[in-house]
Amino acid sequence: MSTDFSVHQYLLTNRNHFESISQYIWEHPETRYLEFESASFLANELEKEGFSVQYGVGGIETAFIASYGSGKPVIGFLGEFDALSGLSQKANSTKQEPIKLGGIGHGCGHNLLGTGALAAAFAVKAFLIDNNTNGTVKFYGCPAEEGGSGKTFMVREGIFDDLDIALTWHPSYANSIMSLSSLANYQVYFRFKGVASHAANSPHLGRSALDAVELMNVGVNYLREHVVQEARMHYAITNSGGFSPNVVQSEAEVLYLIRAPKVAQVDDIYKRICKIAQGAALMTETEMTIIFDKACSNYEPNRRLELILNEKLHEAGAIQPTEEEQQFAKDIWKTLSEGEKENSLAGMKSFGYSGDSSEFKGKYLSDIISEYIPSAEVMAGSTDVSDVSWVVPTAQLTTATSAIGTPLHTWQMVTQGISSFAHSGMLLSSEAMANTAIHLFTHPEDLQAIKAEHTEKRKKEPYICPIPKDVKPSAVK
Known part of the structure; x- marks a missing residue:
């Protein structure tokens, strides 16, 4: 050679x-x-x-x-x-x-x-x-x-x-x-659908998808104290429902990136976040859809x-x-x-x-x-x-x-x-x-x-x- x-x-x-x-x-x-x-x-x-x-x-x-x-x-x-x-x-x-x-x-x-x-x-x-x-x-x-x-x-x-x-x-x-x-992760969209209405004239008829997103985020922020130390939960509001504050937002979406040292830990946190999202939908009487985007080990x-x-x-x-x-x-x-x-x-x-x-x-x-x-x-x-x-x-x-x-x-x-x-x-x-x-x-x-x-x-x-x-x-x- x-x-x-x-x-x-x-x-x-x-x-x-x-x-x-x-x-x-x-x-x-x-x-x-x-x-x-x-x-x-x-x-x-x-x-x-x-x-x-x-x-x-x-x-x-x-x-x-x-x-x-x-x-x-x-x-x-x-x-x-x-x-x-x-x-x-x-x-x-x-x-x-x-x-x-x-x-x-x-x-x-x-x-x-x-x-x-x-x-x-x-x-x-x-x-x-x-x-x-x-x-x-x-x-x-x-x-x-x-x-x-x-x-x-x-x-x-x-x-x-x-x-x-x-x-x-x-x-x-x-x-x-x-x-x-490295940290394993899941990336997941949570999409909420509500009912549009005039925010001043008939707010009682509307069901705000944006409220659902905000309530979900608040719930996840309380979860941060109760996960493994190395875990990270990042989010971005990808659809806030538009630019008209005088309309009850009928659609809104948030994208979560959930990280932890092991996939099993990520999966456990993900399931808890899903429950929080379901709770936010119940509180706002909106419909919630979960769209799994990607993951890695x-x-x-x-x-x-x-x-x-x-x-x-x-x-x-x-x-x-x-x-x-x-x-x-x-x-x-x-x-x-x-x-x-x-x-x-x-x-x-x-x-x-x-x-x-x-x-x-x-x-x-x-x-x-x-x-x-x-x-x-x-x-x-x-x-x-x-x-x-x-x-x-x-x-x-x-x-x-x-x-x-x-x-x-x-x-x-x-x-x-x-x-x-x-x-x-x-x-x-x-x-x-x-x-x-x-x-x-x-x-x-x-x-x-x-x-x-x-x-x-x-x-x-x-x-x-x-x-x-x-x-x-x-x-x-």
Whole structure:
């Protein structure tokens, strides 16, 4: 077997191409299940590279699988490319400047995430050719991570069943293995229907759906004291019944996102919330309909796979920022609130960082790789990568692509999304993931140990998809 192939050199040689892919996705932001342009662009790049592409997998128009090679093992890279509403922002700016007021923006760095996974898949394909090695590399085009649980729907349809290993990453301001579990969640609409009437002349004839929504929200707010400490119950009123206060609102709707460390805990809280909604409907004499939107499980780390990924991340080494990159990061740091600055260490730790941040004194970009310390803690967030981790051994890492303290889902995250430092961090993740895959192609004993760990976990707790079979993926309303 050839020892000449270098993932690092391959990525360096093709850096400009991968940067252009990331920039294209950043410039064409699309929300959940509407990522037609982004998905098509990525799939086309994979086809040009010699991958065979299967479109519309799992009954989702913007989901696809790109494959190269044959035989075992089959190693997959998970790529995301959806963006967020309301986060339109000019690139490389130190002030909030929307490109389009109220428009869409890549506030979670998925232009980097998808491109970084794609670059890893390309590098592994080049290795397989260079070494004439059997095995299959796959890139999974996974839509709707933001509020749509695209991967959970894909898991439900068996899309990942032939995989031996799944690898992915996420942009942040740390360099570490994402060793924490995550919060499972349900997302559910509660829709109320009442009777319209003149609010002054005949209010007694009306039955207010908006009253029902408000009473439900009050009831849920009282419930907060009586759930597990880690639980979260978020809501948004998606239909307040119109803009006429002199009309008794006959229709109203509220969308709930319910989170807890385990699906069973989420389900218990959900059932209690349903009772509160029923009570609100009884109090207001309105009709109530429940529409289950989506769900995802908690993340299940594979420690043996994480050890290898960590080794490859350390071998690659952290990006050392230039003076210009440090200055830009410092300027971004100045735009953060005091609360955001104080929360920077907690944000790092949620991504698996294990230090006390003292090594960053006087710095604004992470230039070290955190020590890998497996943690039983639960990060205060959710991801649909979780459901993949239940059906196939999965590992994630994060690499620094933004200024320390940059919160996800903010204009500051968007504006740094195609910076030189962001792209360097992106390709660092590609290098670590690709070299992990190559290690497993050449060390079958490690692959078997990873799979054995996964099998043992599933014996203790089998996987049950949290999304009911009759629920279909839906775009943002």
